[in-house]
Amino acid sequence: MPGTAPMVGCPVEREENPSVSGRDLPVQDRRLPIIQGGMGVGVSGWRLARAVAVAGQLGVVSGVGLDTLMARRLQLGDPGGHIQWALGSFPHCGVAEQIVDRYFVPGGIAPDEPFRPVPGPSLKPSVRSTNLVVAANFVEVFLA
Numbered sequence: 001m002p003g004t005a006p007m008v009g010c011p012v013e014r015e016e017n018p019s020v021s022g023r024d025l026p027v028q029d030r031r032l033p034i035i036q037g038g039m040g041v042g043v044s045g046w047r048l049a050r051a052v053a054v055a056g057q058l059g060v061v062s063g064v065g066l067d068t069l070m071a072r073r074l075q076l077g078d079p080g081g082h083i084q085w086a087l088g089s090f091p092h093c094g095v096a097e098q099i100v101d102r103y104f105v106p107g108g109i110a111p112d113e114p115f116r117p118v119p120g121p122s123l124k125p126s127v128r129s130t131n132l133v134v135a136a137n138f139v140e141v142f143l144a
Contacts, residue, residue, distance in 0.1 A: 033057060041065035046082075046143035053144065061144050066136035067129070071118045074100065077108030086139040095131045 034057035041064045049059030070083060078084050084104070087096040103116060119129035 035060070041069055045069075046140050049144035059144060061140045063137050063140070066140050067132040068118050070099075070136040070139055071103045071132065072115050074103040075105045075109050075115050077105060079108075082143055083139055086142040087135065089142060090135055090138055092131075092135075095135055098128075099132060099135055 034052060034055070041062055044060060044062045046061055049061045052059030073079075073083055084100060087100060090096040109115070118132060119126055122129065125133075
């Protein structure tokens with residue numbers, strides 16, 4: 001997990017989540033399947049989806065607002081280093097480096113300091129906006 005790979009640019013081997021189907025259990029011991037649905041930004045995130053998947057069920061991450069959420073987590077200093085660790089496996093190293101350079105604040109911003117804004121939604125989004133959205137969704141799914 002975090003701390004085991006360089007911040008950006010190197011593929012990382014990933015542990016596989018165990019899968020428990022329950023098909024081999026007697027009927028009285030079978031659990032009903034759990035499908036954890038998307039509940040919005042910051043709620044059905046990678047931690048919840050991973051916990052559900054580790055239990056052998058289907059965990060879902062919400063893709064709403066992940067660009068803003070990732071940028072803010074980076075500006076808060078990326079506690080635990082999870083985002084930078086995941087960006088280390090993003091297939092476009094230059095994009096990952098640009099995101100870290102633009103948003104990461106070692107130790108986090110001061111409590112009274114505003115967050116650096118992210119590009120807003122647009123009918124013709126900029127390359128920077130598109131890169132941020134794609135990378136943020138990659139990070140959330142990778143960590144799950």
